[in-house]
Amino acid sequence: DAGVIQSPRHEVTEMGQEVTLRCKPISGHNSLFWYRQTMMRGLELLIYFNNNVPIDDSGMPEDRFSAKMPNASFSTLKIQPSEPRDSAVYFCASSPEWAEAFFGQGTRLTVV
């Protein structure tokens, strides 16, 4: 398996634009997590899905953020409209039941 795959690796966008981050989890993993990492706040859990169903989105900072998981092999995190304070590295991770999480390589988002 190629591991968790995220795209794009880098994204630079202007304030106000829509940004969509994509993630393909490891096949057979039933949980998927979206994290945001900044120097100030560390690694923050934004939302996680279990069997494609959103279980907890309490970490989503604002209504500008939304996430979907239409099937077991794909998830998106969307920011609309984007703001400079959204600049961070966004990680997707997947996990089988009661085991460790495996991280993708991350998307570095810069909003100017």
Added chain:
Amino acid sequence: QKEVEQNSGPLSVPEGAIASLNCTYSDRVSQSFFWYRQYSGKSPELIMSIYSNGDKEDGRFTAQLNKASQYVSLLIRDSQPSDSATYLCAVKKSFNKFYFGSGTKLNVKP
């Protein structure tokens, strides 16, 4: 109160010494515990998992869990400059939910 607390460091140790990293967690129902290593600009990678009280050894790494004290630690023996990274403690609770500490930065000086 944060779910997982770590000292941010940096922790500096000389090459060949033992590095000791510590972590506390707030919820007694936490069931699984993990240590991840993150190099600058890279994603976190798992180095140790521990599920029951006591010690677990894997090469130069030893994880220690004390559920009564809600405490997890990671010992790195014979520290090498390549061990210089940020170490993240993670706790897994019900419904497969992970919580991460803010990480401890380790510097191993040659």
